[in-house]
Amino acid sequence: MKKVWIWVLSIVALLVVLLLSGAWYLSKNWKGLIEEKLAVFVKESSQGLYTISYDALDINPALGNVTFRNLALHADTAVYRLLEEQQKAKNDVFEVELKSLRIKRFSLFDLLKNKGLHVASIAIDGVDMHWMQKHHAYNDTIVDTNKESFEERLHKVFSFVKVDAISIDTVAFNFVKRDESGKELNKFSHKANSIQVQDIMIDSLSKADPDRIFYTKKIAVTIPEFKHILSNGFYKAGFKSLRLNTEDKSVVLIKGYYQPIIPRHAYFNQKGENKALMNIEMDSLRLDGIDFKSLLEKQDLTARHVMLSQGHVQVYGDKRYPKKPENQIGQAPHQKIMRLPFKMHLDSVRVDRVDVQYTEMGDRYQREGTITFDRTSGYLTNVTNDTTVLAKNKYMRADLLSHVMNSGELKVLFNFDMLSKAGDYTYVGGVGRMRAPAFNRILQPLLNVEIASGNIKRIHFDMKGTDRRTTGSFLFDYDDLKVKLPDIERNNGKKVSGKIVSFFVNQILINDSNPDANEIYHKGRVDYPRDPSFTFFKNLWKSLLEGIKQTAGISKEREQKLMGKAESAKNIAAETKEVAGKAKGFFNKIFKKKDKAADE
Template sequence: MIKQFLKHRWQRVIFYTVLVIAIVAILLTIATNLFVVPALQNKLKTSIRESSDSLYIVNYNDADISLLQGNITLTDATLKVDSAVYKKKKSEGTAPNNLYNVSVKQLRLTGVKGLKLYFSKKADVGKIVLNEPEIEMSYEANNPEDSASRDKRTIWQRISKSLQSVQVGEILLNNLKFKHVNYARKKPLTTVVKEVNLRAVNLLIDSATQADTSRFFYCKDLITEVSNYSGRTGNGLYTYALKNIKFSTRTARLNVQGIVFKPHNSLLFFTKTRSERFNLKLDSLNIDNFDFTNYYKYRTFSASKVTLSKGTLDVFGAPNKIPNYTRENVGSFPHMAIRKLDFGLKIDTVSIKKLHIIYSELNNDSKKKGTLVFGNTAGQMLNLTNNKAALKRNNLARVNLTTYFMDRGRLDVRFVLNLTAADASFSYKGSLGPMKLSSLNRAIMPISMVKVTSGVLKRFDFDVDANRYRAKGKMTLLYNDLNINILKLDDGRLKKKGLMSMMANAFIIERNNPDEPGKAPRSANITYVRPVSYPFFKIAWKTLFAGVKECAGVSEMDEKKANAKMSEGDLEKQKKKE
């Protein structure tokens, strides 16, 4: 039958052509398995060792290589640190800050041009897919800057003897599990992230790209996305959750959606700590021009802009806090806190949009909670940095905020913070617009045991210069028809003290400012000496409160006299009852 099929010339040509092709394919396969495959495997391992200066070792259990199809599959592949080499580099002062251990069940390479690699020493791959990889990254502050490394060669210079170039069109890491251990802290901090997808685009290592600063790890873009990330703080007091995190090295933009930071157990919180309780919800946080390279290498946070949008910050003062009146608390000053950070910080602008801020405190006398509200807060913070070079150019941070005090009166305030002054100097000025003074009752009734029964604020202006030792400034409070009640706790309820309320309205406060239309209003020039234990916002508030009292006509001497008369009145009232 074969003879009948081959009796025509064209049939014999086709048959022998196919036969030659098959024989050549078989010979190529044999040659590949005997010579090319071992060479490729050896070249892969050699290239990794050369590019990492012998720090990393690659291993895998099995390699399925098909050069004709351009596919390579590695199973149970690992990239591990050579501990002996790392120990030597550490003793020499050349060890890197970041180390990696990578394991992957299956690594698939498609579109591999094997002959090009073998004959031209150019690795050209269409796509690399890593399924269910696990990456463990550790950080230790071995070197504060690149100059600590003796080997100044780029990765291409290190591998150029074995490879002329490496090019990969796309790298996909699907369902990545990432573990990070920070050994730079007193106690190692471990973070585990699951549900991570990573995509690297157009990786190219050659003589041209070795100095290309637009690439990250030689990639045109590296896109990382994390979904449903949650965890618990190291002290166990708080839980946090992030709905989505996305970062692109090409755009240098980090976007975080759905941020929740809350106490693990609100009811038992103050049985475990004497610190304030925080509760934060934020729709989004965007970071522009995030310098990921410096953060990755040295844990230096640098960005042109950070934007916080639509959220609530709820702070509850610790009711069980034991005051230490002799302990210096200047660390609570924001600019001093920036100075003492254990990492580098450089943010040009922090933009706040529609943030609702609530501060509450429990009064032990009234057994009730007083609350301050700053609604719909928006504004900017400029030049937040501890970078030495940046501070030489500009050592002032500025904060410009607009908010609605007690959700009523518009408050515009501007802070200027000296980031380098030894006395932690700062200034603040602003104005509070019209509002009913009874809106303050939510705050002052439980805390001060005072209720405003009538009164309208027209305007409150203040301008204060301060430092860690004292505050000095001028304030003007314009208002009409002020009347208050002094309160007492009776059977769990706050009730009016009739005599004391009458005495307060008669002898302490002035009903209006100015007293009459056309008269000059009362202003207050205040000098307030800071007790060393007072934190930043307490010294700011106490200074303003001293000015408010003086504008309301309450001098220190008048207050003492009135208190004495109130005490006498209470004593007479008690005698009549007896």
């Protein structure tokens, strides 16, 4: 029995010695083979542009482990210049350096038997990546004559490559964009905390697998705080964190922003015009059901659901600077979506509690007035420019709820005909109960006019618009409406009492209620031709303003009649002249500043 154990132990010892000897032999001989194969693969797969280098390579065939130290992928600039001369150079060139790359448990059996490379895991640390993008006009039209795919080139070295998992920590990313002459156009750099990749399979079938992106089942990326100054020099954009997961088909952006980097006065001085200054912040932006494959291969944006949650949009205008007129025909939101340079299809977009604010510096009184739409929420559906989808349902809808001046509840439902050549759309909605003096926040600073009292009971509108005209009905129920105007400075230095002016406006020009004192209910019937220089949102407001004026009893005929009476009153000629001037454009002036919010 003792001899048996001696034989067993001897055989085990011999096997251990043979395994250790084999591992030592393979580590000495396979190292050269792997180095040779790797160099050939990199060179052939990149058509000679890239070379690979490293400080150390450790191989343990017994355990199936390979470790590279200070591994680098370099682009040969001489080869790239030659490719440029031959008009074969790609627009993108990469330089990559890795502090370490650890390959664990690669299958020597698969490698020997069928030239397959199967690896359990790859861990990469300290990545420094430089991406240079240089435009070459010939790439816009040139036809790639190399019909050999990446998989076909890889198949010359390996029959397949399978990696169960890849983890990448600390990635430094640097991007530079240049024009054809080499001049730098844009650049940015950033660091990613973590990239996790699972189930990579590269073979003849994996590229066609609809569940794989870049041959993987899952890519999870976490990017920490990011900030980028835009090339125009006016704004910066960024976020606190971003998470991307191809398995969940989701992207989550936290604390995103688009903000000015210079003071307001500097912005308008440099612009030289009243071009709106924007400040946008969102607590979170989430996209679910993203088709990453379509995004990467065709640059199409397709997602099942988009969520914008808790943020603000602030717009600032300065009327002390001129507004450059532009033709706005064909510039409605749905028309712009149809002209996007890429295909987009978002099933639904939800907006949750976003505050919208417009502030303007007036040119006359040098004061800032503000109008707000608080806690704006709602849904947009069928947001797409895909004509195959629109053939089944041609309408994009926006169902929104907000609070005007943090008071009256505003509801509006838009229907946009995406296929209409005339830009057809409809909007139906209204405003609930609120106090009219809430609008003094914009009226008093900009126009030096106040609403002394007024109860808005209900506003309802049902409108239909095109590029050229808006028609529809407008209902406005209110009571106790009174305005307060300031004293008027006359040319002789004397003042006309604001009380007198306010009296004529309140008693003669406007109805203090609807139904009026004679119990006549005034309905607005809007037929408003669009000024081509008006933006889509300004045209909306102008159309609604027509309804407001009609329901308040200010028709054009009545306004002209009142003007005539005022001018014929000899005993108060001077005063009524001022009153007439105030009365003639009163409501237009009240809402003149609000139009600027619609402009943007």
